[in-house]
Amino acid sequence: MNQIRTIKGTHDVLPDNSKDWQRLEKIIHKNASLFGYNEIRTPIIEEAGLFNRGIGENTDIVSKEMYSWVDRDNTTIALRPEMTASVVRSFIQHSLGNQSSLQRLYYMGPSFRRERPQKGRQRQFHQFGVEAIGSNNPEQDAEVIALGWQILSEAGISNLELKLSSIGSEDCRNKYRNELVNFLKPYKSKLSKVSQQRLINNPLRILDTKNKDEIDIIKSSPIIEDFYTKEDRSHFKQVQDYLNAIEIPFSLDPLLVRGLDYYTQTTFEIISNDIGAQDALLGGGRYDGLIKSLGGKDTPAVGFAAGMERILLAISTNKDNEKTRPIIYIVCVEKDALGSVQKIAKGLRSLGYNVLLETMRRSMKAQMREANRCDANFAVIVGEQENNEKTVQVKNLNDGNQETIDQKNLFNHFKSLTI
Numbered sequence: 001m002n003q004i005r006t007i008k009g010t011h012d013v014l015p016d017n018s019k020d021w022q023r024l025e026k027i028i029h030k031n032a033s034l035f036g037y038n039e040i041r042t043p044i045i046e047e048a049g050l051f052n053r054g055i056g057e058n059t060d061i062v063s064k065e066m067y068s069w070v071d072r073d074n075t076t077i078a079l080r081p082e083m084t085a086s087v088v089r090s091f092i093q094h095s096l097g098n099q100s101s102l103q104r105l106y107y108m109g110p111s112f113r114r115e116r117p118q119k120g121r122q123r124q125f126h127q128f129g130v131e132a133i134g135s136n137n138p139e140q141d142a143e144v145i146a147l148g149w150q151i152l153s154e155a156g157i158s159n160l161e162l163k164l165s166s167i168g169s170e171d172c173r174n175k176y177r178n179e180l181v182n183f184l185k186p187y188k189s190k191l192s193k194v195s196q197q198r199l200i201n202n203p204l205r206i207l208d209t210k211n212k213d214e215i216d217i218i219k220s221s222p223i224i225e226d227f228y229t230k231e232d233r234s235h236f237k238q239v240q241d242y243l244n245a246i247e248i249p250f251s252l253d254p255l256l257v258r259g260l261d262y263y264t265q266t267t268f269e270i271i272s273n274d275i276g277a278q279d280a281l282l283g284g285g286r287y288d289g290l291i292k293s294l295g296g297k298d299t300p301a302v303g304f305a306a307g308m309e310r311i312l313l314a315i316s317t318n319k320d321n322e323k324t325r326p327i328i329y330i331v332c333v334e335k336d337a338l339g340s341v342q343k344i345a346k347g348l349r350s351l352g353y354n355v356l357l358e359t360m361r362r363s364m365k366a367q368m369r370e371a372n373r374c375d376a377n378f379a380v381i382v383g384e385q386e387n388n389e390k391t392v393q394v395k396n397l398n399d400g401n402q403e404t405i406d407q408k409n410l411f412n413h414f415k416s417l418t419i
């Protein structure tokens, strides 16, 4: 029979790697909480219309990469390709804006895009992100960036680079878009097929090109800065001042144009030079127009999304050794003691030890070998004699010392060890 394997672009997280995931998740929860952000969990499936409206029908994400299907009741359903639209849908649906004029939210979970898989690019990938909904002030932008920066730094990525830009207000963006189109039109025949299409649908995305000839053309294109209003300029300047105040280094990148339609003002990306072509770890910005466009009240917001696989790729080379709890392996070769060792295991776990209990009824030698394989620090051994005498042997597997301890004193013995 044919063996069934994972679908292209999806991956299992195997036991060897799941600890790295848990560690990253812990860092995210901890720092989000330190910054006053609360977790929000939304469904993986949504009405496709949410993403058509929230991301934009002309974006690659929606037009080419979204998994969607017509369900039995004729609604078109999609696997979420990102989570901001879902969070905003939830914010509107549950009137979260009425509970508090500023909602600081964060999320974590899988997203789906039918992209061409490569290193750091999957079809099912995991994102975490934050959305601060309610403040239109630049200090909110700086706070969101600081939280992203803090999480990536604490995860252990040293080679971080923050790129910052502003695409101004909607007004500025519209004027700039027109100028850019006017500038690019004479070069149309020199543009790639994709860019020719973008010239009609999403011209700002052309600035994102990796095509060498197009990069040359863009070098002399109009720059967005010249279209900023006074307010745009002041907002952007303050974001930079606040980042300087908290000593987060950044470089300005006027070509940083996020692929999504709803961004206004600040946009940013954090990259790592350690992970190859797909170097964007985290991307975000202000999206003051989104909530209204999805049917909510006009509410400003800023956020980011980060790719967890890419973060793990970036730290796999310089992982620090986290202190883990000591492991006790309970070796039991006496059938009559199988009940009492369960109780011993329960008590030791409540003291904070990781306890592995033999359930294969193997020989003493095989159980000791297993204890070593699991990197156990101690073996608690119960044989016929120990069971009769209500004692155990405690063997320190690091130095080989072994002592006999009364079962009634066992918990105090382990309590007195510093763990």
Ligand code: AMP
Pocket (backbone or CB within 6 Å): 082, 113, 115, 120, 121, 122, 123, 124, 125, 126, 127, 280, 281, 282, 283, 284, 305, 306, 307, 308, 309, 310
């Ligand atoms: P985006 O929603 O496109 O701004 O993506 C935000 C972040 O998610 C990126 O910076 C990546 O780290 C990550 N990401 C996006 N698409 C993928 C993908 N196909 N595979 C892995 N990570 C991704």
